[in-house]
Amino acid sequence: MSEALPMTALPRGTLLSVAERTCRLEALGPSLRALTADQRDPIAVMATFAACVWHALPQCSWAGFYRRVERSLLRVGPYQGGLGCLEIPFERGVCGACARSRLPQRVDDVHARADHIACDSATRSELVLPVWGEGGTLRAVLDLDSPHLAGFDDAEAALLASLLADAFAAARWDAADWSPT
Numbered sequence: 555m556s557e558a559l560p561m562t563a564l565p566r567g568t569l570l571s572v573a574e575r576t577c578r579l580e581a582l583g584p585s586l587r588a589l590t591a592d593q594r595d596p597i598a599v600m601a602t603f604a605a606c607v608w609h610a611l612p613q614c615s616w617a618g619f620y621r622r623v624e625r626s627l628l629r630v631g632p633y634q635g636g637l638g639c640l641e642i643p644f645e646r647g648v649c650g651a652c653a654r655s656r657l658p659q660r661v662d663d664v665h666a667r668a669d670h671i672a673c674d675s676a677t678r679s680e681l682v683l684p685v686w687g688e689g690g691t692l693r694a695v696l697d698l699d700s701p702h703l704a705g706f707d708d709a710e711a712a713l714l715a716s717l718l719a720d721a722f723a724a725a726r727w728d729a730a731d732w733s734p735t
């Protein structure tokens with residue numbers, strides 16, 4: 555799979571320049587769109603997206619999703635990296651702030667954010683973006699963590715938001731393709 559992505563594999567923890575990171579995200583677009591085209595199962599899209607972003611952005615120590623499983627509760631979904639918390643209520647953490655506000659959260663120094671949940675004490679910065687389902691309903695958040703201060707940039711956030719919209723375009727969050735008998 556990583557051979558199919560149009561970019562060099564780099565050691566985990568490498569902090570590339572913003573220009574290099576945006577270039578790698580732009581290069582990811584066609585592969586990610588091809589991989590997720592017509593994919594209705596959001597878990598399959600999340601797993602594929604997390605693996606692609608993990609490969610493209612080596613400054614990440616965690617890259618994955620928290621799914622909205624109740625009106626105000628997030629539960630971990632597919633991810634790459636160390637162990638994440640299993641559940642995050644909307645009132646907690648940077649992921650919760652994104653889910654509550656429906657706005658992207660870029661935190662350059664998590665030590666300056668009282669509500670940050672320290673799943674990994676090495677995390678210094680993070681980026682959390684909303685994931686939208688049918689009818690503009692918040693269905694999940696994308697959470698990226700880095701051991702670098704200011705490990706994420708607004709240009710990166712904008713590109714990731716666009717990649718998310720494309721990747722989840724066919725996802726059906728309510729309708730399962732099977733029914734239990």
Ligand code: SME
Binds near residue numbers: 648669674
């Ligand atoms: N950093 C998140 C918690 C999730 S983990 O770090 C994977 C937060 O404060 O919401």
